[in-house]
Amino acid sequence: MQYFETTLDDYIWEDFKSLMSNPLLFNSYSDYFSILVEWIKKYKDDLENSAYWNRVGTVIDVDIKEYISTRPEILLNQESKRMFSLKPDTVDSFVMRLGNTLWDLVKFRSGKDCPRCKDDELNYVVAEVLKTAEKKLILECDTCGRALNIDGTEWSNGVALIHPANETVVNRCIDAN
Ligand SMILES: [Zn+2]
Numbered sequence: 820m821q822y823f824e825t826t827l828d829d830y831i832w833e834d835f836k837s838l839m840s841n842p843l844l845f846n847s848y849s850d851y852f853s854i855l856v857e858w859i860k861k862y863k864d865d866l867e868n869s870a871y872w873n874r875v876g877t878v879i880d881v882d883i884k885e886y887i888s889t890r891p892e893i894l895l896n897q898e899s900k901r902m903f904s905l906k907p908d909t910v911d912s913f914v915m916r917l918g919n920t921l922w923d924l925v926k927f928r929s930g931k932d933c934p935r936c937k938d939d940e941l942n943y944v945v946a947e948v949l950k951t952a953e954k955k956l957i958l959e960c961d962t963c964g965r966a967l968n969i970d971g972t973e974w975s976n977g978v979a980l981i982h983p984a985n986e987t988v989v990n991r992c993i994d995a996n
Pocket of ligand 1: 936965
């Protein structure tokens with residue numbers, strides 16, 4: 820089977836760039852998140868066939884007021900350059916960029932370093948195992964993708980959808996154990 824990477828259509832990119840005329844776009848992290856999500860939902864049919872859609876699909880329905888990260892890495896005053904100046908070649912690279920951005924805004928950091936990447940912090944996430952629909956709070960490194968149980972052992976329960984976690988979810992799961 821031949822594999823073609825789908826090129827990102829110009830009209831989608833032009834419409835995405837038009838978000839910059841919204842004065843609220845870079846007003847706050849939660850405004851930025853909400854405006855991106857609203858736009859992504861409008862173009863869902865064009866974007867959801869990407870191999871990276873899963874990462875976006877699990878984050879676009881969270882209530883950002885409850886999930887906003889206390890420590891995003893992106894800087895709003897640099898987003899016009901980082902996010903909107905260079906057109907991604909493919910739908911995949913665009914969806915990856917969108918996913919990384921949305922996740923940065925909801926990431927709940929654990930304060931624990933990844934055992935492999937050392938200086939990189941693990942994030943709390945909720946893994947939904949596709950086979951069993953079981954949901955479990957785990958730790959994930961966004962640099963190497965390593966997944967660990969809360970007790971630090973390796974997590975390997977097959978293919979899972981990764982959802983963001985927030986403080987309420989983490990406290991509830993930790994209390995239950
Ligand atoms: Zn790592």
